[in-house]
Amino acid sequence: MSKVLLLEELSTHIGNFYIKDINLYLNEGEIIAILGENGSGKTTLLNTIAGFLKVLKGRIVLNGVDITNREPEERNIGYIFQTLALFPHLTVEQNIKFGLRFKKIKDPSKRFYDLVKFFKLENLLGRYPKELSGGERQKVAIARALILDPPLILFDEPTSQLSPTEKERVALEIKEIIKTFGKSALFVTHSLDEASIVGDRIAVMSNGKILQIGEPSDIFFTPEHEEVANLIGVNVIKGRVVEVVDTVSKVQVQDKFLYVTGNYSIGDEILVFIHPQDITLSKELLKSSARNQFEGIISKIVNKNGLVTISLKIAENVFLNALITKRSFDELDIKLGERIFLTFKITAIHSVKVF
Numbered sequence: 005m006s007k008v009l010l011l012e013e014l015s016t017h018i019g020n021f022y023i024k025d026i027n028l029y030l031n032e033g034e035i036i037a038i039l040g041e042n043g044s045g046k047t048t049l050l051n052t053i054a055g056f057l058k059v060l061k062g063r064i065v066l067n068g069v070d071i072t073n074r075e076p077e078e079r080n081i082g083y084i085f086q087t088l089a090l091f092p093h094l095t096v097e098q099n100i101k102f103g104l105r106f107k108k109i110k111d112p113s114k115r116f117y118d119l120v121k122f123f124k125l126e127n128l129l130g131r132y133p134k135e136l137s138g139g140e141r142q143k144v145a146i147a148r149a150l151i152l153d154p155p156l157i158l159f160d161e162p163t164s165q166l167s168p169t170e171k172e173r174v175a176l177e178i179k180e181i182i183k184t185f186g187k188s189a190l191f192v193t194h195s196l197d198e199a200s201i202v203g204d205r206i207a208v209m210s211n212g213k214i215l216q217i218g219e220p221s222d223i224f225f226t227p228e229h230e231e232v233a234n235l236i237g238v239n240v241i242k243g244r245v246v247e248v249v250d251t252v253s254k255v256q257v258q259d260k261f262l263y264v265t266g267n268y269s270i271g272d273e274i275l276v277f278i279h280p281q282d283i284t285l286s287k288e289l290l291k292s293s294a295r296n297q298f299e300g301i302i303s304k305i306v307n308k309n310g311l312v313t314i315s316l317k318i319a320e321n322v323f324l325n326a327l328i329t330k331r332s333f334d335e336l337d338i339k340l341g342e343r344i345f346l347t348f349k350i351t352a353i354h355s356v357k358v359f
């Protein structure tokens with residue numbers, strides 16, 4: 005598969021914030037969602053690829069050509085800004101055609117009318133941005149990028165100003181547009197839901213670094229870093245291997261022990277990841293083959309969408325979240341401050357060694 009974009013050891017800075025040694029490839033036709041908390045460097049990374057920031061080290065290669073030191077207008081990269089950045093004094097038609105002043109493309113009129121038809125903008129061509137709805141403005145911004153036929157489009161949180169129900173619909177629409185027009189894209193978001201909907205792969209960013217890249221299910225089921233687990237709502241606890249029998253390791257977490265599978269040695273420090281929905285709660289100790297059972301004190305209860313997240317303190321400063329349905333919660337009849345047993349299977353745990 006040919007690679008549209010290649011980032012090699014890419015490093016840059018804005019003020020005293022640094023992007024460090026980013027390595028990433030984007031296949032033709034692929035969308036990578038860049039997921040990270042506020043301030044993790046997502047926009048800075050897009051700005052560097054677009055050419056608005058100088059590169060300190062490393063290379064940016066677009067379709068086999070090194071564009072690291074090219075001016076932004078010489079890169080042929082589409083950029084949909086968070087604010088959309090339409091020109092307020094230009095009509096929809098003038099906005100869409102704006103880039104044609106700087107770049108020659110084949111048959112611009114046909115391209116313009118094909119895009120107008122695709123985005124159903126026929127009746128809006130004479131309007132100004134302030135006379136459009138948010139969704140219409142977004143279509144104009146995407147059409148303005150697409151008219152120049154860039155192989156790569158960068159989206160910076162394009163749904164951030166929409167309502168939660170609109171977000172999902174628009175994210176799906178953007179995915180469809182990218183695939184229909186045969187483009188490749190980087191799509192910045194801080195929502196895991198959105199990243200999983202749009203991204204063929206997800207790159208998780210934290211503090212100027214890409215921590216992990218993988219298909220959405222890889223990120224979700226096999227996180228490799230504490231920050232990734234925190235971002236996707238997976239429990240993570242740190243412990244030390246104190247005993248190994250075949251592939252089962254006994255891990256000490258303060259005065260508690262749990263069992264994980266994996267190739268570990270005594271003394272290894274490991275991170276243990278447990279999905280909240282894999283934890284079973286019970287008032288009695290279960291006679292279960294699952295080897296991980298703890299007693300916990302209920303420290304927080306949060307209701308959301310018919311599901312209840314229950315935070316349980318299992319040791320000093322060690323908390324695990326369990327996720328159960330509201331119905332199960334009512335049946336359990338539990339309250340803040342009470343003690344409860346939590347159980348999870350060895351097979352439900354993912355773990356990695358800390359280096």
Ligand SMILES: Nc1ncnc2c1ncn2[C@@H]1O[C@H](COP(=O)(O)OP(=O)(O)OP(=O)(O)O)[C@@H](O)[C@H]1O
Nearest residue numbers: 018019021040041042043044045046047048049194
């Ligand atoms: N012009 C600037 N001068 C100095 N520091 C800046 C500038 N722009 C951004 N930063 C800093 O760089 C860091 C990364 O910002 P960036 O906008 O890339 O994050 P982000 O992941 O896109 O965040 P968000 O999700 O909030 O948009 C932040 O700490 C920010 O304060």
